[in-house]
Amino acid sequence: MPYAHITGWGMSVPEPVLTNDDLAKIVDTNDAWIRERTGIRERRIARATDFPSTLGTSAALKALSVANLKPTDLDLIICSTSTPEHLFPATACLIQDQLGATKAGAFDLLAACTGFIYAINMAAQSIRSGAIKNALVIGTETLSRFVNWEDRNTCILFGDGAGAFVLQASEKPGGILSAVMHSDGSGGDLLTLPAGGSRHPATEATIREGQHYIYMDGREVFRFATKVMVQSTEEALKAAGLTKDDLKVIIPHQANFRIIDAAARGLKLPIDRFVINVERYGNTSTASIPIATVEAVEKGRLQAGDKVVFVGFGAGLTWGALVAEWMGPLPSPRKVNMGRYRLWGRVRSILHRIERFLEGLIWGRRA
Numbered sequence: 001m002p003y004a005h006i007t008g009w010g011m012s013v014p015e016p017v018l019t020n021d022d023l024a025k026i027v028d029t030n031d032a033w034i035r036e037r038t039g040i041r042e043r044r045i046a047r048a049t050d051f052p053s054t055l056g057t058s059a060a061l062k063a064l065s066v067a068n069l070k071p072t073d074l075d076l077i078i079c080s081t082s083t084p085e086h087l088f089p090a091t092a093c094l095i096q097d098q099l100g101a102t103k104a105g106a107f108d109l110l111a112a113c114t115g116f117i118y119a120i121n122m123a124a125q126s127i128r129s130g131a132i133k134n135a136l137v138i139g140t141e142t143l144s145r146f147v148n149w150e151d152r153n154t155c156i157l158f159g160d161g162a163g164a165f166v167l168q169a170s171e172k173p174g175g176i177l178s179a180v181m182h183s184d185g186s187g188g189d190l191l192t193l194p195a196g197g198s199r200h201p202a203t204e205a206t207i208r209e210g211q212h213y214i215y216m217d218g219r220e221v222f223r224f225a226t227k228v229m230v231q232s233t234e235e236a237l238k239a240a241g242l243t244k245d246d247l248k249v250i251i252p253h254q255a256n257f258r259i260i261d262a263a264a265r266g267l268k269l270p271i272d273r274f275v276i277n278v279e280r281y282g283n284t285s286t287a288s289i290p291i292a293t294v295e296a297v298e299k300g301r302l303q304a305g306d307k308v309v310f311v312g313f314g315a316g317l318t319w320g321a322l323v324a325e326w327m328g329p330l331p332s333p334r335k336v337n338m339g340r341y342r343l344w345g346r347v348r349s350i351l352h353r354i355e356r357f358l359e360g361l362i363w364g365r366r367a
């Protein structure tokens, strides 16, 4: 049975920065309150030209570049997002098109802020079954488009961004060692985007009542989060046959510094064992774990052979953890020029559209 290794990683965040002081001009809040209750100082906000697919594609190209893999080498693309560009087509398919990943199946996975953990686990299981060799897992969000900028309970928390991992089959032991996934739909109403789906399609009333914005019971979500972070980390470690002392770092979902601090105390681990960057990006939901991972690798906090836990929680309710032995890129004789593939993806997409148009004309004439 092959092992599933993380061999590439990349991130992409929009340029515009929204600081706590900027927010204080919009809602009744202040920098001191936000920092004390959440640890957040600033977050990135998508420009009109940024979308989950464009941010996700940029992150994916960087991840493919690290892994030295062409988009056409990919067998599977899983896009984890709670802010898809459409109900359908899947954002994963938009990314597949922008990459020119012509041989890949592509689908979206929605497990909110836990989504990236679920998605890595699904990709790893596909690889270990022998069904596929190369997978791309993306976490991408533009939460700012669903935030009520008049609600100080939520608008201070969220930010936009994307991160991506490449997973590859290898005979070398290591890679994804264990994963646990959990859910409790009875808590679904604690963190929800009530309208816009098939239960409450958009109407004048849903818009008037603000049902297209994120609703959250902050205190309940906080209580849930602190409990499940410790539980799922311990469960995943046990499944991998490891203890917390084996871990180089823990990379948690970046929702709130106080939640991570509570998890550190619950696990009786020093806080500096945790990778934390919530102060600069806020809560980017499913993108937060890969973004924190990329920064940890760049700072040398995660190196080949290190053991790491990814742990997350979110709407659903969902939660989970995943233990991995970090690998880095597999040896490869060639050097892939990723700049060329970004352009090729666009050209290929246009050619396909023209081909479809011409075929339509031909078939139309025959009919």
Ligand SMILES: CC(C)(COP(=O)(O)OP(=O)(O)OC[C@H]1O[C@@H](n2cnc3c(N)ncnc32)[C@H](O)[C@@H]1OP(=O)(O)O)[C@@H](O)C(=O)NCCC(=O)NCCS
Pocket (backbone or CB within 6 Å): 028, 029, 030, 033, 034, 037, 038, 113, 152, 153, 156, 157, 191, 216, 218, 219, 221, 222, 225, 255, 256, 283, 313, 314, 315
């Ligand atoms: C949202 C959160 C930061 C609020 O912190 P808290 O300590 O629970 O604060 P409370 O909701 O109890 O509010 C305390 C007071 O601050 C006020 N307040 C709320 N937001 C505020 C803001 N942005 N600025 C200033 N005051 C604010 C409240 O109105 C309340 O005032 P009151 O006592 O006069 O009623 C916290 O509950 C949290 O982080 N929850 C988890 C959220 C999360 O991670 N969600 C994503 C999960 S993936």
